Amino acid sequence: MSQQNTSDLIEAYLKKILEESERIEIRRAEMADLFNCVPSQINYVINTRFTIQRGYTVESKRGGGGYIRIEKVQVTSCHHFLEQVNQLFGQTISEKDAAAIIQKLYEEGILSKREGNLLLTTISKAVLNTTAEENTIRARIMHGILERLSYEDSDTRTDQK
Structure with a gap:
Protein backbone atom coordinates (compact mmCIF):
# COMPACT_ATOMS: atom_id res chain seq x y z
CA MET A 1 0.00 0.00 0.00
CA SER A 2 1.18 3.51 -0.72
CA GLN A 3 1.32 6.10 2.04
CA GLN A 4 -1.42 8.19 0.43
CA ASN A 5 -3.79 5.24 0.21
CA THR A 6 -3.14 4.34 3.84
CA SER A 7 -3.75 7.93 4.88
CA ASP A 8 -7.00 8.02 2.91
CA LEU A 9 -8.13 4.76 4.53
CA ILE A 10 -7.34 6.01 8.03
CA GLU A 11 -9.15 9.30 7.37
CA ALA A 12 -12.21 7.52 5.95
CA TYR A 13 -12.29 5.10 8.89
CA LEU A 14 -12.19 7.90 11.46
CA LYS A 15 -14.75 10.02 9.61
CA LYS A 16 -17.11 7.06 9.39
CA ILE A 17 -16.95 6.67 13.18
CA LEU A 18 -17.44 10.42 13.60
CA GLU A 19 -20.64 10.23 11.53
CA GLU A 20 -22.16 8.15 14.33
CA SER A 21 -20.56 9.96 17.24
CA GLU A 22 -19.52 13.58 17.76
CA ARG A 23 -16.34 12.50 19.57
CA ILE A 24 -13.99 9.53 19.43
CA GLU A 25 -10.97 8.45 21.42
CA ILE A 26 -8.31 6.34 19.80
CA ARG A 27 -4.96 4.93 20.78
CA ARG A 28 -2.24 5.64 18.26
CA ALA A 29 -0.54 2.23 18.60
CA GLU A 30 -3.84 0.35 18.21
CA MET A 31 -4.71 2.33 15.07
CA ALA A 32 -1.23 1.67 13.66
CA ASP A 33 -1.71 -2.07 14.26
CA LEU A 34 -5.17 -1.97 12.68
CA PHE A 35 -3.83 -0.34 9.51
CA ASN A 36 -0.46 -2.09 9.54
CA CYS A 37 1.45 1.19 9.51
CA VAL A 38 3.81 3.13 11.75
CA PRO A 39 2.30 5.26 14.53
CA SER A 40 3.65 8.41 12.91
CA GLN A 41 1.29 7.74 9.97
CA ILE A 42 -1.64 8.10 12.39
CA ASN A 43 -0.16 11.39 13.63
CA TYR A 44 0.20 12.61 10.06
CA VAL A 45 -3.44 11.91 9.23
CA ILE A 46 -4.72 13.55 12.41
CA ASN A 47 -2.46 16.60 12.09
CA THR A 48 -3.30 17.24 8.45
CA ARG A 49 -6.88 16.07 8.02
CA PHE A 50 -8.52 16.70 11.39
CA THR A 51 -7.75 20.38 11.91
CA ILE A 52 -9.89 23.18 13.29
CA GLN A 53 -10.09 24.60 9.77
CA ARG A 54 -11.76 21.38 8.70
CA GLY A 55 -14.15 21.39 11.66
CA TYR A 56 -12.40 19.20 14.23
CA THR A 57 -10.66 19.69 17.54
CA VAL A 58 -7.96 17.26 18.60
CA GLU A 59 -6.73 16.62 22.12
CA SER A 60 -4.03 14.14 23.00
CA LYS A 61 -2.58 12.69 26.15
CA ARG A 62 0.75 10.93 26.00
CA GLY A 63 1.92 8.05 28.12
CA GLY A 64 0.71 4.56 28.99
CA GLY A 65 -2.94 5.50 29.29
CA GLY A 66 -2.63 8.04 26.48
CA TYR A 67 -5.23 8.71 23.87
CA ILE A 68 -6.09 10.97 20.96
CA ARG A 69 -9.56 12.49 21.15
CA ILE A 70 -11.12 13.87 17.97
CA GLU A 71 -14.29 15.91 18.21
CA LYS A 72 -16.45 17.62 15.62
CA VAL A 73 -16.77 21.35 16.18
CA GLN A 74 -20.36 22.20 16.98
CA VAL A 75 -21.63 25.08 14.89
CA THR A 76 -24.37 26.66 17.00
CA SER A 77 -24.45 30.10 15.45
Whole structure:
Protein backbone atom coordinates (compact mmCIF):
# COMPACT_ATOMS: atom_id res chain seq x y z
CA MET A 1 0.00 0.00 0.00
CA SER A 2 1.18 3.51 -0.72
CA GLN A 3 1.32 6.10 2.04
CA GLN A 4 -1.42 8.19 0.43
CA ASN A 5 -3.79 5.24 0.21
CA THR A 6 -3.14 4.34 3.84
CA SER A 7 -3.75 7.93 4.88
CA ASP A 8 -7.00 8.02 2.91
CA LEU A 9 -8.13 4.76 4.53
CA ILE A 10 -7.34 6.01 8.03
CA GLU A 11 -9.15 9.30 7.37
CA ALA A 12 -12.21 7.52 5.95
CA TYR A 13 -12.29 5.10 8.89
CA LEU A 14 -12.19 7.90 11.46
CA LYS A 15 -14.75 10.02 9.61
CA LYS A 16 -17.11 7.06 9.39
CA ILE A 17 -16.95 6.67 13.18
CA LEU A 18 -17.44 10.42 13.60
CA GLU A 19 -20.64 10.23 11.53
CA GLU A 20 -22.16 8.15 14.33
CA SER A 21 -20.56 9.96 17.24
CA GLU A 22 -19.52 13.58 17.76
CA ARG A 23 -16.34 12.50 19.57
CA ILE A 24 -13.99 9.53 19.43
CA GLU A 25 -10.97 8.45 21.42
CA ILE A 26 -8.31 6.34 19.80
CA ARG A 27 -4.96 4.93 20.78
CA ARG A 28 -2.24 5.64 18.26
CA ALA A 29 -0.54 2.23 18.60
CA GLU A 30 -3.84 0.35 18.21
CA MET A 31 -4.71 2.33 15.07
CA ALA A 32 -1.23 1.67 13.66
CA ASP A 33 -1.71 -2.07 14.26
CA LEU A 34 -5.17 -1.97 12.68
CA PHE A 35 -3.83 -0.34 9.51
CA ASN A 36 -0.46 -2.09 9.54
CA CYS A 37 1.45 1.19 9.51
CA VAL A 38 3.81 3.13 11.75
CA PRO A 39 2.30 5.26 14.53
CA SER A 40 3.65 8.41 12.91
CA GLN A 41 1.29 7.74 9.97
CA ILE A 42 -1.64 8.10 12.39
CA ASN A 43 -0.16 11.39 13.63
CA TYR A 44 0.20 12.61 10.06
CA VAL A 45 -3.44 11.91 9.23
CA ILE A 46 -4.72 13.55 12.41
CA ASN A 47 -2.46 16.60 12.09
CA THR A 48 -3.30 17.24 8.45
CA ARG A 49 -6.88 16.07 8.02
CA PHE A 50 -8.52 16.70 11.39
CA THR A 51 -7.75 20.38 11.91
CA ILE A 52 -9.89 23.18 13.29
CA GLN A 53 -10.09 24.60 9.77
CA ARG A 54 -11.76 21.38 8.70
CA GLY A 55 -14.15 21.39 11.66
CA TYR A 56 -12.40 19.20 14.23
CA THR A 57 -10.66 19.69 17.54
CA VAL A 58 -7.96 17.26 18.60
CA GLU A 59 -6.73 16.62 22.12
CA SER A 60 -4.03 14.14 23.00
CA LYS A 61 -2.58 12.69 26.15
CA ARG A 62 0.75 10.93 26.00
CA GLY A 63 1.92 8.05 28.12
CA GLY A 64 0.71 4.56 28.99
CA GLY A 65 -2.94 5.50 29.29
CA GLY A 66 -2.63 8.04 26.48
CA TYR A 67 -5.23 8.71 23.87
CA ILE A 68 -6.09 10.97 20.96
CA ARG A 69 -9.56 12.49 21.15
CA ILE A 70 -11.12 13.87 17.97
CA GLU A 71 -14.29 15.91 18.21
CA LYS A 72 -16.45 17.62 15.62
CA VAL A 73 -16.77 21.35 16.18
CA GLN A 74 -20.36 22.20 16.98
CA VAL A 75 -21.63 25.08 14.89
CA THR A 76 -24.37 26.66 17.00
CA SER A 77 -24.45 30.10 15.45
CA CYS A 78 -23.25 31.05 12.00
CA HIS A 79 -22.08 34.46 13.24
CA HIS A 80 -20.22 32.94 16.20
CA PHE A 81 -18.68 30.24 13.99
CA LEU A 82 -17.42 32.80 11.47
CA GLU A 83 -15.91 34.91 14.25
CA GLN A 84 -14.11 31.84 15.61
CA VAL A 85 -12.76 30.93 12.17
CA ASN A 86 -11.66 34.53 11.63
CA GLN A 87 -9.56 34.32 14.82
CA LEU A 88 -7.75 31.16 13.64
CA PHE A 89 -5.15 33.11 11.69
CA GLY A 90 -3.43 36.44 11.97
CA GLN A 91 -1.85 38.58 9.29
CA THR A 92 -0.84 35.68 7.03
CA ILE A 93 -2.42 32.42 5.92
CA SER A 94 -1.24 29.73 3.51
CA GLU A 95 -3.23 28.72 0.45
CA LYS A 96 -3.77 25.26 1.97
CA ASP A 97 -5.24 26.61 5.23
CA ALA A 98 -7.41 29.18 3.41
CA ALA A 99 -8.74 26.42 1.12
CA ALA A 100 -9.56 24.25 4.16
CA ILE A 101 -11.57 27.14 5.66
CA ILE A 102 -13.45 27.69 2.40
CA GLN A 103 -14.21 23.95 2.24
CA LYS A 104 -15.61 24.04 5.79
CA LEU A 105 -17.75 27.09 4.95
CA TYR A 106 -19.18 25.12 2.02
CA GLU A 107 -19.79 22.02 4.16
CA GLU A 108 -21.66 24.14 6.72
CA GLY A 109 -23.89 25.60 3.99
CA ILE A 110 -22.47 29.10 4.43
CA LEU A 111 -21.13 29.18 0.87
CA SER A 112 -22.58 27.66 -2.28
CA LYS A 113 -20.36 25.43 -4.41
CA ARG A 114 -20.01 28.21 -6.98
CA GLU A 115 -19.08 30.79 -4.34
CA GLY A 116 -16.55 28.42 -2.83
CA ASN A 117 -14.94 27.74 -6.20
CA LEU A 118 -14.74 31.47 -6.95
CA LEU A 119 -13.07 32.09 -3.58
CA LEU A 120 -10.61 29.24 -4.13
CA THR A 121 -9.57 30.89 -7.38
CA THR A 122 -9.30 34.30 -5.71
CA ILE A 123 -6.93 33.07 -2.97
CA SER A 124 -4.92 30.74 -5.20
CA LYS A 125 -1.15 30.95 -5.55
CA ALA A 126 -1.59 31.40 -9.30
CA VAL A 127 -3.54 34.63 -8.73
CA LEU A 128 -1.67 36.03 -5.71
CA ASN A 129 1.88 35.02 -6.56
CA THR A 130 2.63 38.44 -8.01
CA THR A 131 4.20 39.63 -4.78
CA ALA A 132 6.32 38.42 -1.90
CA GLU A 133 3.41 39.21 0.44
CA GLU A 134 1.12 36.54 -1.01
CA ASN A 135 0.13 35.09 2.40
CA THR A 136 -0.54 38.57 3.82
CA ILE A 137 -2.83 39.50 0.93
CA ARG A 138 -4.57 36.13 1.22
CA ALA A 139 -5.14 36.71 4.96
CA ARG A 140 -6.65 40.15 4.28
CA ILE A 141 -8.99 38.64 1.70
CA MET A 142 -10.04 35.84 4.05
CA HIS A 143 -10.59 38.21 7.01
CA GLY A 144 -12.73 40.44 4.78
CA ILE A 145 -14.78 37.52 3.50
CA LEU A 146 -15.36 36.09 6.98
CA GLU A 147 -16.31 39.47 8.43
CA ARG A 148 -18.73 40.14 5.59
CA LEU A 149 -20.30 36.67 5.90
CA SER A 150 -20.69 36.99 9.67
CA TYR A 151 -22.92 40.04 9.26
CA GLU A 152 -24.86 38.81 6.27
CA ASP A 153 -28.48 37.85 6.92
CA SER A 154 -28.77 34.08 6.48
CA ASP A 155 -32.08 34.52 4.66
CA THR A 156 -30.37 36.41 1.84
CA ARG A 157 -28.08 33.52 0.90
CA THR A 158 -28.57 31.93 -2.48
CA ASP A 159 -28.84 28.24 -3.30
CA GLN A 160 -26.41 26.39 -1.04
CA LYS A 161 -25.73 23.50 -3.41
